[in-house]
Amino acid sequence: xxxxxNNISNFSSKxxxxxxxxxxxxxxxxxQKIIERxxxxxxxxxxxxxxxxxxxxxxxxxxxxxxxxLINTIDERASLLEKTGLDYLIIHPFxxxxxxxxxxxxxxxxxxxxxxxxxLIIGYDHHFGKNREGNITQLTEYSHLYDFNVxxxxxxxxxxxxxxxxxxxxxxxxxxxxxxxxxLGYNFMxxxxxxxxxxxxxxIGYPTANINVKEGYKLIPKTGVYVVQTxxxxxTVFGMMNIGNRPTVNGNHQTIEVHFFDFNKDLYGKKLxxxxxxxxxxxxxxxxxxxxxxxxxxxxxxxxxYIENNL
Numbered sequence: 001x002x003x004x005x006n007n008i009s010n011f012s013s014k015x016x017x018x019x020x021x022x023x024x025x026x027x028x029x030x031x032q033k034i035i036e037r038x039x040x041x042x043x044x045x046x047x048x049x050x051x052x053x054x055x056x057x058x059x060x061x062x063x064x065x066x067x068x069x070l071i072n073t074i075d076e077r078a079s080l081l082e083k084t085g086l087d088y089l090i091i092h093p094f095x096x097x098x099x100x101x102x103x104x105x106x107x108x109x110x111x112x113x114x115x116x117x118x119x120l121i122i123g124y125d126h127h128f129g130k131n132r133e134g135n136i137t138q139l140t141e142y143s144h145l146y147d148f149n150v151x152x153x154x155x156x157x158x159x160x161x162x163x164x165x166x167x168x169x170x171x172x173x174x175x176x177x178x179x180x181x182x183x184l185g186y187n188f189m190x191x192x193x194x195x196x197x198x199x200x201x202x203x204i205g206y207p208t209a210n211i212n213v214k215e216g217y218k219l220i221p222k223t224g225v226y227v228v229q230t231x232x233x234x235x236t237v238f239g240m241m242n243i244g245n246r247p248t249v250n251g252n253h254q255t256i257e258v259h260f261f262d263f264n265k266d267l268y269g270k271k272l273x274x275x276x277x278x279x280x281x282x283x284x285x286x287x288x289x290x291x292x293x294x295x296x297x298x299x300x301x302x303x304x305x306y307i308e309n310n311l
Contacts, residue, residue, distance in 0.1 A: 016118035018042035026071035069219035175222035187275035208257035227278040244283035
């Protein structure tokens with residue numbers, strides 16, 4: 001079972017460890033390849049596997065980049081990593097002070113003294129330390145000095161999968177949900193709390209749960225209507241979700257609203273994980289509420305047929 005540790009200083013192990021380092025946003029197929037290798041090699045050597053990641057994202061700290069969009073929140077990332085067979089997940093707070101750690105200090109103080117490293121497995125072209133000065137050449141030098149092994153996953157091994165977090169973000173922005181989910185190896189998700197809305201959906205026979213995603217850095221996909229699913233009290237519930245500004249009723253801010261099929265329970269205050277399965281259509285302004293209701297009926301029919309035939 002994965003043990004999660006907040007801050008490197010809270011980790012100690014008398015046993016030697018096999019380590020990988022990175023942001024791992026999306027925990028996509030490319031990432032999974034590195035993690036699978038790490039877990040396999042650690043088990044074979046009877047060592048503990050450790051994934052070291054950082055939060056907030058370095059760009060949020062160093063560049064004050066408010067526009068950064070991540071595929072996963074830190075909680076989603078931890079949840080996905082739980083399924084990989086890793087022994088330890090260390091989430092270290094990234095700060096300006098930490099960013100000034102030199103490559104040598106990083107290896108000596110963190111990898112060797114804190115993590116008791118036996119082997120480091122990293123993706124190709126990995127950089128670390130102050131101003132990203134550390135690279136595979138330096139790592140190899142330090143590994144001889146401190147007696148640990150380094151394995152770099154070759155470029156072609158990851159490129160064969162043709163996956164990157166950038167490609168996934170682009171696909172989500174374009175509404176290419178199938179492409180994004182294929183790259184991820186799971187359904188893209190939005191996690192949030194159900195909050196009060198305008199209750200217009202209730203009046204027209206399509207009550208919705210308004211989802212509030214509190215993490216401002218979480219990527220919200222293209223506006224439009226999606227087929228979705230969620231787990232409520234261990235039951236899988238399907239529905240359709242609208243991401244958008246509700247132009248038919250002159251909405252002035254983006255909302256995320258889900259209408260669940262064959263479900264009628266109070267969800268206010270509940271935290272839900274909504275999985276996006278299929279992109280139905282773009283958001284559109286209708287001439288009247290009646291025309292909107294007519295379209296919603298068509299959407300529901302299309303969504304139910306998709307669920308029936310594909311899930």
